[in-house]
Amino acid sequence: MTTIPLGHILLLAALLFGIGLAGVVTRRNVLVMLMSVEVMLNAVNLTLVGFSRYNGWTEGHVLAFFVIAVAAAEAAVGLAMVLAVFRLKQTTYVDKLRLLKR
């Protein structure tokens, strides 16, 4: 029996998700945008863990583990792309990447 209300866990996760979403849509630095995506993925993990705690399901933990693995893969590929683009254009700002507009 836990004394933490389920609603508060989910509200915290929603708040973190909102912060991550705000970061993705407002910041134009691609590094900060990738970090905001990590915050959103963590918010989803918190939701999974909260529901698992309330229902006694270990499946949620395994699913959160998969999310962590996919996030690690996403970070590796995303940062490699940032490096490649930075070599080409010398910038990390998505507003300055206009290769298709010329």
Next chain:
Amino acid sequence: MTGEQIMFYLLGGGAVLASAAMLLPPMGRNPIHSAISLIVSFFFLAGLYALLSAHMLSVLQIIVYAGAVMVLFTFVIMLLNLSPDEMKDTVITPGRIAAGILALFVFGKLATAIQVATAGAQAVDLNDPGFAKFGTVPEVGRMMYTSFLVPFELVSVLLLVAAVGAVVLAKRSLKYVDRPQLTPAAHEHDAPDTDGDAHDAASHGGGH
């Protein structure tokens, strides 16, 4: 208010504050400061997982996120060697205000749905003998290698593909975008060699 609740609100508040500091000035101006506040946020979340009896995930959060992923981020930020010019980001524009309102709207909708959905939720009692090993490494690992064996193996393939893809993407410069016709196989057959002398000298070496 019990000790468990106090810990929850402390850790949750810390995670929210650290995540917000990632985006807002003065911390959010420099990507390396953003990365450090994100690491702090990950540690708070690891504490929350431990509080919710997800012991294995709590350790994985620190090892994989705070350890591996954020080291990757900080290395890339330092490797890019950004000039101070590159860090002037946080300018308030109408588009960004609209985007912030959109994020607030999404949070509001989620909050309303949560209030409706979680009314009267009751947690299971982890003191029950059936839940004695809930969230521990043996329990989660057993499920990973039985019920979730196929997804687990697929994730290992995904990580391999991501590692190889990251090396290939980051390895060489993208100069071949400008001259896609210069492939080694094509050069073996055209004798006159009118284009790309520097490239030929490099690729053929002293053989001819």
